[in-house]
Amino acid sequence: MKEEYSIKTRENFCTEISIPGSKSMTTRALILASLSENPVILKNPLFSEDIVQMIECLTKLGNKILVSDDKKYIKISGNKKREFGKKTLHVGNSGSVMKFLISYIATGKGEITIDASSRVTSRPIREFVDSMRELGLEIEYLKKSGFLPIKIYSQGTKSNIIKVPGKNSSQYLSSVLLSASHFNSDIEVLTSHKISSKSYIDITLKMLHDFGAKIEKTENGYLVKKTNFDTVKGYLIEGDMASASYFLAAALITNSTIKINNFSYNSIQGDYKFLEIMEELGLKIIERTKTSITVQGVESYEGFSLDLNRTPDLVPTLSIVALFANSPSEIHNVANLRTKGNDRLNSIRTELKKIYGSVTDLPDGIKIIPKKAGTYKGGVMETYNDHRLAMSFSLIGLKVSGISLANSHCVSKVFPNFFEEFENIYK
Template sequence: MNLYPVKKVLKSSVDFELSLPGSKSITNRCFIISALAGQKVFLKNVLFSDDTFYMIEVLKQLGIKIKVDQEKREVEVEGGILPEGKWEFFVGNAGTTMRFLTTYLSLGKGEFILDGDERMRQRPIQALVDVLRMMGVEIFCVNNNGCPPVKINASGVEGGEAFLNSKNSSQYLSSILMSSPYFRKGVCISIEEEMVSRPYVEMTVRMMKQFGVDVKNSNYLKFEVLPSRYVSPGVYYIEPDASSASYFLAATAILTGRVKIHGLGKESLQGDVYFARIMEKMGCEINIEKDFIELISNGKLEGIDIDMNSTPDLVPTVAIVALFARTPTRIRNVANLRIKESDRISALANELSKIGAKVKEYEDGLEIFPSLSYNNACVSTYNDHRIAMAFTIAGLKTGGITIENPLCVSKSFPEFFDYVEKIFY
């Protein structure tokens, strides 16, 4: 079994600055938009991870010209052609890749099957399938269970008016929006029920604008896009991954000291920069400028009661910081975490309990009661990158924690443990 024993940090405090690889969410959006654009796009600070490699390989097979320089973190994309032929694609457990490609493939002409691993085959996609059907696409879930694999008999997308239930994932809406300039009638899509992860939709809208396409957003209840075409900005710099940054902000919060993260700030496309504000609520000093975030901690942390519906990927990191607060923390309104890479609510409850925390599990969240000390334990990761990275941060403070299957971090941050070793030891 592959294991990573986390060594306790012996320094009295930490003080470091860092720049991180590009955002996974922005990278995969860039690939879809660039594949549709008719001119070359030069992407810089690209994230190379399992999820983005799956996207690159599918687009290459479909004839999109992609030149990769992994050492420089650069990719040149020359698109402008729509998918054709008969293809079967495997995308592992890459949620953005599965969902973004579902609409993109519908634009083309041919027969396409999108499949994934065992966990992906449990993650719902029916809401996206339903809205594409409303717009004239012949598409269905092969096993009739609302989950992948998905089969598409593509002949373009008519578009027009449609309704979308986005309570499980904002990626359905982002998928529709990114490809919608190439629908024959554009799109006017109304949203049913409360939208989760709203900042990711805002990211999509802002990125489309950067590539020359306007989205009319009526208070997140209705979105309209006219038929149009993307225009290459030439060079596009992908900002660092804010979700990845959260682990180093959290580590500093609990170990005490200072961290400055470059490339993220007030104008970030990513909602997960809000993690710094969560740390501020828990007792840290925060400075957010145009191009950096700085956190200073004296280790005196307080629990909070917080609705994290907009930033669910941050829940595991907040849960770890909560272990070292003076008072309990209640995390609410994140029921969709149960259909992520793992059932993250259940996984967190199990593993927090294993190391000695008292945890109450709710259908939509958790309540965490801090302890004065924690147990040595081998933490199960459920093949979930965010569980692995979050519990590594706990181990920096407590020692005695071993991470099972640490290689699962390759989904979003393959160099995570390299950064940990370089910064903290």
């Protein structure tokens, strides 16, 4: 049964919302803390489906993980021996958890089966598996060659060099870098393609530096020294900048004032760039502190042309912003989104045309030609079980009457209380 969420139009409002901790930083911090010599307390973590899956899997692998009653911190005492034994892990709908765990498993010994939901088992993983086999892992496909489920036989790494693909996903490289300090020797990580979504590699490298990793940039990749993590005892997770983007966009397109709490000043997340883009379109910053920002939208704004290769998660939100601009917009260098689960570019085009939007494909992106107010019509927007599409499409309903979202519960993947915060718009 499809769970629908109906949206009421609303403009020129004033409200206050709070965003959760960063998913990208929380997943990375869980791996880094599990590899640390001393217990680590993660402050302001995200709690979502992906994070719950990661915690369950790391716990099965011998790490002791304590979640505070108020869910404001997580304490991790890592399994220092990393003798995993024979285990079966289920990563649910999370491709990132699956990828990060494969490299983590390479730091120890065990026979580990990894399975997932049909959404994740339908995604090819052969190129990453081939890379991990170069390290000495024995990996067996249990059903269809090139896809989950897989069984990993790890006795630790046996090579000091690995070539990691990066054309379609930066998560392969992040996965290897996060665990490489705890492989059996120093390791040279070669990148075989231009890395997409590079802003996420920047997050990985910054957090590795914070935890004490020793990494050198080389001509063809990175040299990672074998190092213990023994300096960090507490680590603060920033607010999620992608989650903030929906409310920054809401303020812009409805000429409204929104205060966003848990908004990190000078964030290390690439999606922080969304604020700069909104400012260029006319969004005004009314007040700013270390942990919050208050913004004011505008009555109208022009279209844009952007290269979003470094920050592809912003494409759905900016597509909605483009719908209500005064002139056409183009989004470039995001062809890799056609390989993301449901093909986000096709999903965006399909759903915006459903409400009479004008969207055309570009070789590496999309073009959106806005129409006059009143031209768009309401309807049920399919979310394709994609949290970012669901949250982005919710913005349409603030401007177009009769919009509702199918399968709205999919937002629980990264922002479980999104619609509770969204309802503040109507108070």
